[in-house]
Amino acid sequence: MTGTVERRRRVGTRRQILDVAVEVMAERGVAGLSLSEVARRVGIRQPSLYKHFASLHAVYDEVFREGAEHQRDAVARAVRGSAPGLTALLAAIEAIGRLAMANPVVAQLLSWRPVPDFTPSEEAFRPSIEMVEIVRATLRDAVAAGELDPAADSDDGVALVSILVSGALTQQLANEPDAGYEAGRFSSLLPRAFAMFVQYFAPKAEEQP
Amino acid sequence: MTGTVERRRRVGTRRQILDVAVEVMAERGVAGLSLSEVARRVGIRQPSLYKHFASLHAVYDEVFREGAEHQRDAVARAVRGSAPGLTALLAAIEAIGRLAMANPVVAQLLSWRPVPDFTPSEEAFRPSIEMVEIVRATLRDAVAAGELDPAADSDDGVALVSILVSGALTQQLANEPDAGYEAGRFSSLLPRAFAMFVQYFAPKAEEQP
DNA sequence: GTCTATAGAGCGATAGAC
DNA sequence: GTCTATCGCTCTATAGAC
Known part of the structure; x- marks a missing residue:
């Protein structure tokens, strides 16, 4: 059995960031999106996110x-x-x-x-x-x-x-x-x-x- | 000439908190209300707000x-x-x-x-x-x-x-x-x-x- | 009902090593 | 493209003096 994190990695980090972002918004409200929380769930450190998106607004x-x-x-x-x-x-x-x-x-x-x-x-x-x-x-x-x-x-x-x-x-x-x-x-x-x-x-x- | 802060004080702090809260929401979005910012504009310290409202949600x-x-x-x-x-x-x-x-x-x-x-x-x-x-x-x-x-x-x-x-x-x-x-x-x-x-x-x- | 001080936590973004 | 470390800032809420 492949772990969740591992499976997620395989889909492509960028794609995954977007999916998780929607997930977070669903829980915290659209305005409640946080890149830190996204990073946490994706399984990478928050600064690494900036290799995929220039800013929160870009997401x-x-x-x-x-x-x-x-x-x-x-x-x-x-x-x-x-x-x-x-x-x-x-x-x-x-x-x-x-x-x-x-x-x-x-x-x-x-x-x-x-x-x-x-x-x-x-x-x-x-x-x-x-x-x-x-x-x-x-x-x-x-x-x-x-x-x-x-x-x-x-x-x-x-x-x-x-x-x-x-x-x-x-x-x-x-x-x-x-x-x-x-x-x-x-x-x-x-x-x-x-x-x-x-x-x-x-x-x-x-x-x- | 009465200063803004002074004038505001006279209207009653509770009333003023509510008015300023709407002001802040207008600028930052409804979800962007912050008691710290409200306190700043009302001219009191943020902890003093809690004498008027029990929490952010109460506002x-x-x-x-x-x-x-x-x-x-x-x-x-x-x-x-x-x-x-x-x-x-x-x-x-x-x-x-x-x-x-x-x-x-x-x-x-x-x-x-x-x-x-x-x-x-x-x-x-x-x-x-x-x-x-x-x-x-x-x-x-x-x-x-x-x-x-x-x-x-x-x-x-x-x-x-x-x-x-x-x-x-x-x-x-x-x-x-x-x-x-x-x-x-x-x-x-x-x-x-x-x-x-x-x-x-x-x-x-x-x-x- | 106001203050100071503080706890305890969150965030976006950048620098620089690997 | 990932990491560590960090800057600088935000916030809610509580304790306790006056």
């Missing part, structure tokens, strides 16, 4: 970047796997919800600002922008298909979607963080919140010519 | 309690000053929004869980429960007046309202914390989010007998 930044990438990829996958338009939009929303509840710490880092002096670098933030563009494109598709009023394809439309998603997840993470996406009192309301949005932007009577 | 708890009371009072005031039903509900929602943007730190303490090892005491939490009851009562009024479908007067109805409110405020606080309620890209969408809710729970065709 936050990389966790942010990876989290944003996963989120964008989950949305892209959900959209690709669905009929374009409203079906894809709902799939995207649910994908974000499931991912957030499976990884609450990263979700908090991405959508709140829990570490006051940390701002993600431009590079770390880029996947989030790309994700918004994907959502925007599904809104455009839904409008083109006559499923939504043209007003939905707008900055306000995207903002309203993000309000619904972040509202459900915020309430869920703050009140029942361990409930899971399906069981959660708030996260399970996401489809109904989506229905509110769809009804609000229901296309007017005129059909496309 | 958090009191900030939470006062914040929850203010929120409840703002909602009660908004409801009392409006026609019962939907008008009152919108007024309540906007009151929460304005209060949150005027006091972002307290809003974060109330609706997120930014301090991992702090949970508000039952007493501190009570005003929040009372606020929810007020909101629930306005839903009941709106249903009785035929403004909403009976389904709106339910736990899910309240949860959906809270999702809209916390979603708009979370996005606003995380992305444009200094924008103010009226100017904020997200907070200014609260009335439209409310309209989504109203339309979703529009009463069915039958009138009351």
Whole structure:
């Protein structure tokens, strides 16, 4: 039997630092990340960490970047796997919800600002922008298909979607963080919140010519 | 001219500790509150703080309690000053929004869980429960007046309202914390989010007998 | 209710040997 | 890329004099 430390070594120290960092944040809160604690659990001395990351903020930044990438990829996958338009939009929303509840710490880092002096670098933030563009494109598709009023394809439309998603997840993470996406009192309301949005932007009577 | 420290002394040390605590949280993040820093700014030695509060958590708890009371009072005031039903509900929602943007730190303490090892005491939490009851009562009024479908007067109805409110405020606080309620890209969408809710729970065709 | 003194612990980061 | 040693700083909380 290989000891835990030994096994961990084999995965690559850098990878391991990031995983343990998320672990620590889960226990102490996102702002409670400490490189000393990470080093302790990884099984190296704290100064050795600086060979892998330039600073505490650099660790936050990389966790942010990876989290944003996963989120964008989950949305892209959900959209690709669905009929374009409203079906894809709902799939995207649910994908974000499931991912957030499976990884609450990263979700908090991405959508709140829990570490006051940390701002993600431009590079770390880029996947989030790309994700918004994907959502925007599904809104455009839904409008083109006559499923939504043209007003939905707008900055306000995207903002309203993000309000619904972040509202459900915020309430869920703050009140029942361990409930899971399906069981959660708030996260399970996401489809109904989506229905509110769809009804609000229901296309007017005129059909496309 | 009275010096700052002197003036502060006159307001009462306990009051001052709470005000400065909010100040510090605004600068360092909610989780970054430090009694040493509070004592420094108040102009007393840090051990003296313990004559006023038993611990760091006790300070958090009191900030939470006062914040929850203010929120409840703002909602009660908004409801009392409006026609019962939907008008009152919108007024309540906007009151929460304005209060949150005027006091972002307290809003974060109330609706997120930014301090991992702090949970508000039952007493501190009570005003929040009372606020929810007020909101629930306005839903009941709106249903009785035929403004909403009976389904709106339910736990899910309240949860959906809270999702809209916390979603708009979370996005606003995380992305444009200094924008103010009226100017904020997200907070200014609260009335439209409310309209989504109203339309979703529009009463069915039958009138009351 | 304020003070001094102190215990006991934590942290991020750097220098320099191997 | 790991280590030891260390700097310099932060913090919460308690004991006990006034």
